[in-house]
């Protein structure tokens with residue numbers, strides 16, 4: 001069932017196939033990311049959520065299929081075209097990834113220095129505005145080693161939005177945060193999406209926080225989309241695999257184990273006849 | 274990819290139109306600064322109601338003009354900002370900076 005292309009979507013993925021080794025991470029996947037909305041991608045560890053963000057960002061190329069961003073097919077762009085497209089994409093990495101030798105200010109200013117010709121004074125205005133939006137204007141002179149985990153995440157978020165991207169991708173934004181900062185971050189993601197007119201993609205295990213801000217959810221497992229819909233639709237689904245994921249059970253239809261050789265083989269034992 | 278933005282003068286008001294992004298604000302910044310240093314009256318206005326799109330760079334443009342005006346001991350006031358820009362102002366906590374400078378909306382003077 002393929003949906004026709006629509007101007008309402010910033011990104012349209014069609015028949016995506018991407019493999020690692022002998023395994024298909026994506027085996028014929030179709031997805032839409034509606035303009036101006038927050039779309040979440042959920043699924044067990046190792047299913048390819050980070051891989052999907054890297055495919056959208058053009059850091060990886062699929063075996064086949066298309067990833068159209070504003071009508072441009074990412075896998076077919078040359079280096080120069082990709083560089084231009086990436087300017088429209090902000091990314092909050094799973095690891096945070098601040099430059100450790102730059103202050104908070106230097107980190108947020110960095111993309112402006114690389115991608116624009118703005119004078120230093122206007123760069124300063126923009127950095128202060130973004131730091132204020134994430135509550136860190138007073139922390140501008142701190143070094144990354146002086147930040148708490150939650151502050152580092154917010155500093156990275158300020159850097160991700162400093163060029164006013166059209167698309168903002170968050171990889172596990174809630175990991176390692178206490179419930180209060182999770183809630184604050186979720187509200188901030190929603191506010192940024194609305195005020196900056198962004199399209200956001202959130203990859204997360206955090207069902208509660210994610211469902212509270214997402215407009216649409218995809219659940220992926222075993223190379224396929226196993227569930228999709230508004231949070232309310234997904235939460236009330238009858239599908240056993242989706243229900244298991246949502247309830248966070250460790251066994252059941254979605255395998256917890258990465259495909260492996262037999263245990264005996266790994267342990268150097270003869271198979272028991 | 275150059276965005277289209279333009280400035281025009283209507284009496285004491287600088288009218289900004291088009292798309293404000295990290296590129297287009299560069300030349301606008303310089304043109305506005307020249308006007309503020311030369312012919313702008315002691316109290317002058319910037320009108321952004323014809324801005325069709327603005328990134329945060331549009332706010333940085335206004336801040337830059339406000340600094341130029343202060344250096345010239347002039348007061349640059351702002352016509353009410355379009356919704357998107359007002360949202361950016363709020364997100365950046367700049368209400369306290371911009372709030373007191375917002376002037377009433379004014380009907381453009383009839384063309385002579």
Ligand SMILES: Nc1ncnc2c1ncn2[C@@H]1O[C@H](COP(=O)(O)OP(=O)(O)OP(=O)(O)O)[C@@H](O)[C@H]1O
Pocket residue numbers: 020025044045046047048049050051052
């Ligand atoms: N550079 C690589 N080379 C080979 N295999 C890789 C590489 N990066 C990831 N993989 C494999 O691809 C699969 C998908 O990885 P990915 O990081 O996208 O999973 P994920 O859904 O983001 O998991 P998590 O929730 O744990 O972050 C995994 O099985 C992983 O082992």
Ligand SMILES: [Mg+2]
Pocket residue numbers: 049050051094171
């Ligand atoms: Mg991951």
